[in-house]
Amino acid sequence: MGWRKRLASNPFGTMVAVAAIVLGGLGAVIGDDTSQGMSKSLAGHSNAIAHIWGVTFAVGGVLKLYGLFTRRVTLELPGLYIVSGGYGFYALTVVPGLGVHGLAAGIVSGSLAVGSLLKAKAIMRRARQVAAESPPDGERP
Amino acid sequence: MTTGSDIVVSVAQFAAGGTIVQAMVAIFRRRGELRQLDRQIESVAIDTADQVVMMLHAELVDSKEEAGRLKLERAGLERQIEALTAQMSSTRTELTTTRAELLTARADLARKRDRRR
Numbered sequence: 001m002g003w004r005k006r007l008a009s010n011p012f013g014t015m016v017a018v019a020a021i022v023l024g025g026l027g028a029v030i031g032d033d034t035s036q037g038m039s040k041s042l043a044g045h046s047n048a049i050a051h052i053w054g055v056t057f058a059v060g061g062v063l064k065l066y067g068l069f070t071r072r073v074t075l076e077l078p079g080l081y082i083v084s085g086g087y088g089f090y091a092l093t094v095v096p097g098l099g100v101h102g103l104a105a106g107i108v109s110g111s112l113a114v115g116s117l118l119k120a121k122a123i124m125r126r127a128r129q130v131a132a133e134s135p136p137d138g139e140r141p
Numbered sequence: 142m143t144t145g146s147d148i149v150v151s152v153a154q155f156a157a158g159g160t161i162v163q164a165m166v167a168i169f170r171r172r173g174e175l176r177q178l179d180r181q182i183e184s185v186a187i188d189t190a191d192q193v194v195m196m197l198h199a200e201l202v203d204s205k206e207e208a209g210r211l212k213l214e215r216a217g218l219e220r221q222i223e224a225l226t227a228q229m230s231s232t233r234t235e236l237t238t239t240r241a242e243l244l245t246a247r248a249d250l251a252r253k254r255d256r257r258r
Contacts, residue, residue, distance in 0.1 A: 041150050049154075056161065071182050074175040078164035085160025092153030096146035117160075124167070127174040130181050 006069050013068055013119070016112055020061030020083045023090070027054020037097030037105065038090065057086030064116075073123050080120040087113035 007014050023034070032039035032046040034054065039046040060082025067076025091110035094102040167175065 041146055053157070056157070060164075071179070071186070073178050073182070074168070074172060077167045077171075077175060081160045081164035081167060085157040085164075088160065089153045089157040092149055092156065096149045120163075120167075123178070124171065124174075127171065127178040130178045131174040134177060134181070 003069060010068055012115075014065065016083065016116060017061045017065035017068065017079070019112075020086055021058050021065065022061075024054045024056070024058025024061055024086060027051065028058055029054070035090065035094055035097075037094030037102040039097070041093045041097035053086060053089055056082055057090075060084075060086055073127065077120055077123050080116045080123070084113045084116035084120065087116065 026034045027050050031048075031054075032042070032050040034050060038050060038053075042049050060079050063075050063079025064083050065079070067073060067079055087109045091106045091113060094109065095106035096102075098105075
């Protein structure tokens, strides 16, 4: 299956990962200037934390995207957890930083965090089912 | 910054750290299960590809059979055309002969009329 078909069959998952890569890249490069809400709420260590957040978020996005497009849940799942953490972190820092003005960004980001977490849980549940149905490694014919 | 905000930011840091730990747990402790799922997804993809190839093969065989039938049909039609062409040329020959006979008969008739006069 080509990348176009993969994109057509997983448009939301792809865009969640792409947004994580772009936002994470911005955070990694320009630090706390990426988000006013984040820099306000993390006053003091905001720049260092924004860099760490950006790198982690971008790495999560890359893992999620690569795993999704190569059908490797061993990469997609950790990517999903990290992306979920990145979105969750942004949602929980932008709202205290900007107050009511940060609600829109916080809600969108928080929803993506919950969505990523639910997707990760679904993959984990499926993996457990498959492991229960088939014999473990080494016992396969 | 208020105490409430501090708490929320702490929760955010805890949540982000928690998801990284979760990701590491997924990589190191659940790797076996995830690999099995990878293999299953791969085998499902291979099965689907196999089915598609088999369908295409069946379609190819059907198409070949149909092409053979059409070839036979075409050969039959060509034979029919040849027979009709031969029939047409013999009919033309007969027509020419009949015309010549008719002309001869007319000439004879004219000669007989001349003699009577």
